[in-house]
Amino acid sequence: MDLSNNSLSGNIPTFHHLPKLEELYLFHNNLQGWLPSDVCSSNMSSIKTLELYENQLEGKIPRNIWKCTHLEYLILYDNNFSGNIPLEIGNMSMLRGLVLGMNDFQGEIPAEIGKLTRLETLNIAYASLTGNIPSSIFNISYLTELELSYNSLSGTLPSNLGISLLNLVWFSLGYNKLDGPIPSSINNASKLTILYMDNNYFTGSIPDFGNLKRLQRIFLNQNTLRGEESSTQELTFLSSLTKCRDLKYLAVSQNSLNGILPASIGNFSSSLQSIWAENNHIKGFIPSEIGNLSSVLFIDLGNNQLRGPIPPSIGNMKKLQRMVLYENKLGGSIPNDVCRMNSLGELYLSENMLVGPIPECLGEVKSLRLLNLSYNQLNSTIPPNLWNLSDLLELSLFSNYLNGQLSSQLGNLKSIYYLNLACNQISGYIPRSIDSCQSLEYLYLSNNLLEGSIPQSFGNVRNLRALDLSYNNLSGSIPKSLEDLHFLEYFNVSNNKLVGEIPDGGCFGNLSDKSFSNNLALCGPIRFQVPPCTKVHHRSRSLKKLMVPLVISVGIMVIVILVFLKKLKPKKSPLLPNAILPVTEYRKVSYMELQQGTSGFNESNLLGRGSFGSVFVATLSDGLKVAVKVFNMQLQGAEKSFNTETGILGSIRHRNIVRVIGCCSSPEFKALVLTYMPNGSLDKWLYSNMRCLDLIQRLKIGIDVATALEYLHHGHTFPVVHCDVKPNNVLLDQDMVAHLGDFGIGKLFDNEEVVVQTQTLATIGYAAPELGMEGRVSTHGDVYSYGIMLLEMFTGKKPTDDMFDGEIRLKEWVSESLHENSVPIAPALQSSEDQDFCAKEQCVLSIFELAMKCLATAPNERINMIEATTTLQRIYATMVTEKRRPPYAFSVTIRDNGL
Numbered sequence: 001m002d003l004s005n006n007s008l009s010g011n012i013p014t015f016h017h018l019p020k021l022e023e024l025y026l027f028h029n030n031l032q033g034w035l036p037s038d039v040c041s042s043n044m045s046s047i048k049t050l051e052l053y054e055n056q057l058e059g060k061i062p063r064n065i066w067k068c069t070h071l072e073y074l075i076l077y078d079n080n081f082s083g084n085i086p087l088e089i090g091n092m093s094m095l096r097g098l099v100l101g102m103n104d105f106q107g108e109i110p111a112e113i114g115k116l117t118r119l120e121t122l123n124i125a126y127a128s129l130t131g132n133i134p135s136s137i138f139n140i141s142y143l144t145e146l147e148l149s150y151n152s153l154s155g156t157l158p159s160n161l162g163i164s165l166l167n168l169v170w171f172s173l174g175y176n177k178l179d180g181p182i183p184s185s186i187n188n189a190s191k192l193t194i195l196y197m198d199n200n201y202f203t204g205s206i207p208d209f210g211n212l213k214r215l216q217r218i219f220l221n222q223n224t225l226r227g228e229e230s231s232t233q234e235l236t237f238l239s240s241l242t243k244c245r246d247l248k249y250l251a252v253s254q255n256s257l258n259g260i261l262p263a264s265i266g267n268f269s270s271s272l273q274s275i276w277a278e279n280n281h282i283k284g285f286i287p288s289e290i291g292n293l294s295s296v297l298f299i300d301l302g303n304n305q306l307r308g309p310i311p312p313s314i315g316n317m318k319k320l321q322r323m324v325l326y327e328n329k330l331g332g333s334i335p336n337d338v339c340r341m342n343s344l345g346e347l348y349l350s351e352n353m354l355v356g357p358i359p360e361c362l363g364e365v366k367s368l369r370l371l372n373l374s375y376n377q378l379n380s381t382i383p384p385n386l387w388n389l390s391d392l393l394e395l396s397l398f399s400n401y402l403n404g405q406l407s408s409q410l411g412n413l414k415s416i417y418y419l420n421l422a423c424n425q426i427s428g429y430i431p432r433s434i435d436s437c438q439s440l441e442y443l444y445l446s447n448n449l450l451e452g453s454i455p456q457s458f459g460n461v462r463n464l465r466a467l468d469l470s471y472n473n474l475s476g477s478i479p480k481s482l483e484d485l486h487f488l489e490y491f492n493v494s495n496n497k498l499v500g501e502i503p504d505g506g507c508f509g510n511l512s513d514k515s516f517s518n519n520l521a522l523c524g525p526i527r528f529q530v531p532p533c534t535k536v537h538h539r540s541r542s543l544k545k546l547m548v549p550l551v552i553s554v555g556i557m558v559i560v561i562l563v564f565l566k567k568l569k570p571k572k573s574p575l576l577p578n579a580i581l582p583v584t585e586y587r588k589v590s591y592m593e594l595q596q597g598t599s600g601f602n603e604s605n606l607l608g609r610g611s612f613g614s615v616f617v618a619t620l621s622d623g624l625k626v627a628v629k630v631f632n633m634q635l636q637g638a639e640k641s642f643n644t645e646t647g648i649l650g651s652i653r654h655r656n657i658v659r660v661i662g663c664c665s666s667p668e669f670k671a672l673v674l675t676y677m678p679n680g681s682l683d684k685w686l687y688s689n690m691r692c693l694d695l696i697q698r699l700k701i702g703i704d705v706a707t708a709l710e711y712l713h714h715g716h717t718f719p720v721v722h723c724d725v726k727p728n729n730v731l732l733d734q735d736m737v738a739h740l741g742d743f744g745i746g747k748l749f750d751n752e753e754v755v756v757q758t759q760t761l762a763t764i765g766y767a768a769p770e771l772g773m774e775g776r777v778s779t780h781g782d783v784y785s786y787g788i789m790l791l792e793m794f795t796g797k798k799p800t801d802d803m804f805d806g807e808i809r810l811k812e813w814v815s816e817s818l819h820e821n822s823v824p825i826a827p828a829l830q831s832s833e834d835q836d837f838c839a840k841e842q843c844v845l846s847i848f849e850l851a852m853k854c855l856a857t858a859p860n861e862r863i864n865m866i867e868a869t870t871t872l873q874r875i876y877a878t879m880v881t882e883k884r885r886p887p888y889a890f891s892v893t894i895r896d897n898g899l
Contacts, residue, residue, distance in 0.1 A: 004028050004051070012036060012052070023049040027075070034059035035081075040068035051075040053099065058082065061100075066091040073097040077123065080104060085124070090115045101125040101147065109148075111136050123147040125172065130154075133178075138164050145170040149196060156180030162188035172196040174219060179203060182225070187211045198222055198251065201821065206252070210240035219251040221276060224819070227259035235259040235282070242267040251276040253300065260284035266292030278302040278324065285309075286330075291316035300324040302348060307331065310349075315340030326372065327351040334373075336361050343367055350374040350396065351874065357381075358397075363388050374398035374420070375874060382407070382421075390414045398444065398877070399423040406450075411436030420444040422468065427451070430469075435460035446470040446492065453477070454493070459484045466490040475520075478502055491515050498522055501533045514735065587662030589673050593621055594628055594664055601630065608681070610742065612638040617676060626661055629672040642670045645742075652720070656708035658731060658741035677739060679732035686727055686793065695829050695840050697736060698793050699879065702847070703872045704738035705730055709786060710865040712740075713779040721777055725785035726766045727792060765799030765810070770859055780859035786868065787811075787854025794844050796826030811855050814848055823848070843879045847872070 001018075002025040011033035012026065024047065035057055040047070047068050053075045060083035061076070068074075072094050081103040089098070090112025098119060105127045113122065114136020122137065125147045132155035133148065144167050153176040158164075162185035165171075171189070174196040181204035182197065190211055195218045202223040209215060218241070227235040239262050241247060248271055257280040266289025274297060282304040291313025293299070298321060306328040314323070315337030323341070326348040333356030334349065345367050354376040362368065363385025374396045381404030382397070390412055402424040411433030413419070417440060427449040434440075435457035442465060450472040458467070459481025467485075470492040477500030478493060488507040495518045502508065502516055502524030513529040516522055523533035597618030598605045607615040613631040620626060629645075631638045646663060653659065662673040682701060685691045693701070705725070712720040722729075722740065729742040768784035770776040788799050791814050797803070799810040808816075817824045823841050830837070850871050856862045863871075 001025065012039075012057070014039070020046055022046050025049070025051045026055070027051045028054040031055040031057060033057065035062055037062045037064065040065055040071070045070065047071055048094075049073045052079070054078045056080060060084075061086055061089075063088050065089065068092065070094055075099045076103070078102040082106065085110055087112045089113060092116065093118070095119055096142075097121040099123040101127055103127050105129060107131070109134055109137070109153075113137060114139060116140065118142055121145040124151070126150040128152070133157075141165070141167065143168055144191075147172045149174040149176065151176055153178060157183055159183045160185055162186040165189055166191070168192055169214075170194045173200065174198040176200050181205075182207055182220075184208070190214070193217075193246075195219065206237040206257075208237065208240040210243040212244055214246055215241075215244040216246050216271075217249040218247070219249070220255070221251045221253040223255055225252070225255040225257070227257040233260050233284075234262040236262070238262055239264040239267075242269070245269040246271050248273045250274070252280065253277055254279045256280070257282055261287055261290075263287045263289045265290055268293060268296075270295040272296055274298040276300050278304065280304055282306060286311055288313045290314060293317055295319055297343075298322045301328070303327040305329060309333075310335055310338070310354075312337040314338060317341055319343050321367075322346040324348040325352070329353055331355070333357070334359050334378075338362070339365055341365070346370040348372045350376070350398075352376055354378060358383055358386070358402075360385060362386060365389075366391070368392060370394040372396040373400070375870070376400050378402060380404075382426075384409065387412045392416055394418040396420040397424065401425060403427070405429070406431050408433045410434060413437050413440075415439050417463075418442045421448070423447040425449055430455055430474075432457045434458060437461060438463070440464060441487075442466045444468045446472070448472055450474060454479055454482075454498075456481050458482055461485070462487075464488050468492045469496065471495045473497060475499070478516075478522075480505075482506075483508060494518050496520075502528055502530065587673065589620065589662040589664050589671075591664055591666070591669055594618060594630075594671060594673075597621075597626075598628060612641045618673075620673075624661075625676045627674045627676045629674060631670045631672075633668065633670060639670065642672070645672060652712070654708060654711045654715075656704045656737070656739055657711070658739045674741070675733075675739070677731035678734050679736060681728050682730035682732060682738065682793075683727035685732065686796065687798075692828055695843065696876075696879065698829075699843070699847070699872065699876050701730065701732070701736070701738040702790055702793060703869065703876060705740055705786065705789070706865055706869040706872055708738075708740040709782055710869045713782065713865050719779055721779055722782050722785075723777060724763055724766070725782055725789060726763050727789060728763075730789075768859070769857060776859075778859060779864070780862050783854045783862045783865060783868070784859075786865070787851040787862075790847060790851040790854070794826055794829070794847055795824050796828060797824075811852075815852065818845070818848060818852075839879065843875060846875045846878075850875075 001021065004025040004027045006029055008029040008031060010031065012031055012035065014036050039062060048070050050071060051073065056079065058080040061081055063086045065086060066088035069092070071092055073096060075097065077099045082105065084107045085100065085105055087110045090110060093116065095116050096118050099121065101123045108131030109124060109129055111134035114134055117140060119140050120142050122143060123145065129151040131153065133153055135158055138158050138161055141164060143165055146168060147170065149172045156179060161183045166189060168189045169191050171192060171194065177200065179201040182202055184207040187208055188211065191214060192212050193214050193216050195215065198219040199222045202225055204225065205227065206220065206225050209218065227237065235257055241250065242264055247269065250272065253276045260283060265287060272293060272295060278300045282301065283306065285308040286306055288311040290311060294316055296317060297319055302324045303326065307330065309332035310330055312335045318341065320341045321343050322345060330352040331354065334354055336359045338347065339359060339361035344365055346369060350372045351374065356378065357380030358373065358378055360383040362371065363383055368389055369391060370393055375398065377400065379401040382402060384407055387407050387409035392413055393415055395416060398420045403426065405428030406426060408431045410431050414436065416437050419440060419442065422444040425448065429452040430445070430450060432455045434455060438461065440461050441463050446468045451474065453476030454469065454474060456479045459479060462485065464485050465487050466489065468490070474493065474496040475498065478498060480503045483503045483506035485507050491511055492515050494514065494516060498519040499521040502522055504525055513527065516528050516530065522530045524530050526532065595601065597620050598616045601616055605616045605618065607617055607627060612635055613629060616628045616630065618626050618628045631642045633639060659675045660672055661675060664671045685693050709722065712722060724742060729740065731739045731741050733739060766785040766788050768781040771781050788810060791810050792798060795814060797810060804810055804813065814824060823845050825841065825844050829840060850868060853863045854868060
């Protein structure tokens with residue numbers, strides 16, 4: 001009886017009066033309810049095939065199912081069955097096919113299934129199963145298909161697996177919690193065609209697969225596997241796979257291969273279509289033999305440690321559609337041979353060390369849909385014919401040294417939806433032809449040298465969701481036509497030379513003041529923190545016209561006088577090499593003014609206490625609100641701390657470092673007058689029940705502190721070591737911009753990079769090991785402290801938490817969690833209803849990986865703050881981009897990966 005592939009509904013009736021029924025097909029309907037308990041009554045003793053899959057059946061599988069003693073095929077997958085799989089199934093000795101996947105069972109796989117010696121197919125995937133896989137199952141010699149993926153199965157695999165399952169064709173254990181090594185005996189299962197062992201905790205080296213001649217798919221990605229150890233450090237398992245002449249898909253991504261690509265990679269057969277090997281610590285050069293893979297459609301070697309040039313032989317990969325080499329250390333120029341890949345649709349070369357020009361011939365690769373060359377050192381103009389790729393969907397040239405002007409041919413990119421040219425040296429005007437890019441949704445042109453006005457034609461780009469023009473030299477007013485961009489969610493024109501009224505209609509109603517800060521003379525609604533716009537009468541305009549010549553004349557006279565006085569001024573003697581001049585003069589503040597401004601240093605004005613004194617909020621005589629750091633001169637080291645902080649802060653000016661406004665100093669009283677930070681310290685925000693920082697805010701604060709340390713270590717005349725980087729010394733202004741403060745125990749170096757001090761003053765938990773053990777102070781110590789602070793910000797755990805009892809510390813706790821594929825995200829960042837949780841988890845994972853590089857035990861093995869800042873900015877850019885990326889952007893990737 002075959003009633004499959006219909007629209008039948010309701011319950012399944014009993015078939016008491018069909019004693020000769022042997023085959024019953026009811027699959028792919030809308031049948032509901034429980035499976036009848038008497039489905040295998042004595043009147044149905046002849047049933048051999050029962051296929052009920054793809055319905056909505058629920059409840060438990062009846063325990064008396066075993067009474068169907070002649071049943072050979074029981075197919076129940078893709079229903080809503082629950083409860084335990086009945087042990088009695090083990091008594092159905094005639095079973096050849098048992099398919100129970102895609103249900104919601106509980107508990108473990110019954111060991112009794114191992115009694116089914118005739119079983120050829122066992123499929124219990126997607127079934128919520130736990131526990132170990134019964135060893136008895138691996139003794140069913142007739143098995144050709146074993147599918148147990150997408151459960152929570154644990155334990156190890158038996159060493160004789162490939163010997164006892166000689167007939168295995170399809171073997172799938174992916175997405176479980178299995179660990180231990182992959183048995184080398186699997187090489188004996190010579191009929192194996194499909195092998196899925198991805199997303200588990202398998203360890204050890206990847207075995208030889210050379211005997212699996214029929215192998216077509218092998219997925220080992222997302223484990224902790226390593227390459228076969230050899231004297232040459234070559235990944236020998238890849239050489240063994242070249243013997244598998246039917247291999248189509250090879251996936252070994254996100255392991256710890258830590259080896260070199262062998263030249264034999266060019267010996268793969270013409271059947272190979274896709275290679276996934278990203279995030280594997282693969283090192284060395286890309287062998288030129290890779291060009292022999294003329295039939296490969298997709299190759300991903302991103303996020304490894306590959307170095308050297310891109311071999312010109314890649315041009316021989318004529319069928320390649322997607323090439324991913326991002327986040328490596330590839331150098332040299334991009335070879336023109338890349339243009340010989342006539343089918344190339346996506347090219348990812350971002351985050352390398354590529355130099356030179358962008359190949360002009362790329363504009364002739366008409367199949368190109370996505371081109372990402374971000375985070376390199378490319379230093380040419382953008383090739384004119386690149387604008388001729390009318391079918392290009394995404395172009396990212398972010399963070400290079402590209403120069404020249406934007407071509408009016410930019411409007412030829414009719415299909416472009418994402419265009420990122422930020423952080424380059426592009427000059428000139430924004431082309432009016434931008435309105436021809438009607439599919440454009442995300443446009444980033446910030447941090448360039450663009451000038452002129454913002455084109456009115458932007459108002460015609462109706463699909464724009466993000467527009468960033470910040471940090472340029474744009475002038476004129478903000479076009480009112482932008483109010484018509486109904487989908488615009490992110491808009492930034494800060495740090496330009498814009499004037500005039502800020503539009504207030506349409507999408508501008510949802511923007512904040514940060515979108516317009518640091519411009520020449522913008523005006524508008526008070527919520528944008530700009531002056532209100534005032535109407536100018538004709539009479540006052542005429543008066544202004546008369547005043548212009550007078551102002552110019554006075555200005556010229558002032559300049560002449562200043563030049564004359566400068567000539568009369570005696571020359572100063574040359575400065576000594578270690579002389580540090582303050583950038584600006586301190587404001588002189590009297591003790592009386594500070595006493596009055598703090599109401600006699602009253603406790604009500606106390607902001608906090610530190611190692612050498614207290615900080616008060618004060619209002620000076622001119623109404624300026626400031627923070628006053630008063631040093632307790634009774635404490636040993638207080639005067640030295642005052643002198644150190646005065647010397648350091650007097651020589652530096654940076655937007656992310658607390659600024660000294662003035663000081664008050666006498667033998668009995670010493671105080672620093674600092675910029676007031678209304679949002680207090682980062683420490684208070686991390687551990688307050690009344691305040692909360694989201695992921696993006698924490699990431700921005702991390703970037704702010706990293707930028708400050710990068711300036712101190714690498715951007716200052718002499719390196720400055722803070723010595724006490726921690727959340728309590730990170731202060732937040734009214735815009736939640738972070739400022740590093742409290743340099744009381746800092747060090748200003750001359751030519752040395754390391755000094756030794758006998759007294760350790762840094763905070764416990766944040767101090768680098770070499771500081772506590774040897775007293776060694778260097779910029780590496782700040783990097784270590786910063787790494788601890790990053791872990792604290794995103795785990796919500798202080799390094800001095802009670803759970804860290806000495807045997808395990810914050811660093812080790814996070815490291816072990818990552819080893820177990822668990823990301824310990826701060827509770828404040830977690831939400832069961834968070835649709836972006838996976839993206840958040842990946843973001844935090846990247847941050848933890850960066851933190852671990854900061855926390856290397858040996859100081860010289862730690863990354864520097866330039867690398868740390870760049871990495872965090874990349875993480876931020878990725879997070880913001882993914883948050884704004886439309887869903888169909890992912891479908892392109894999925895469609896083109898060969899599956």
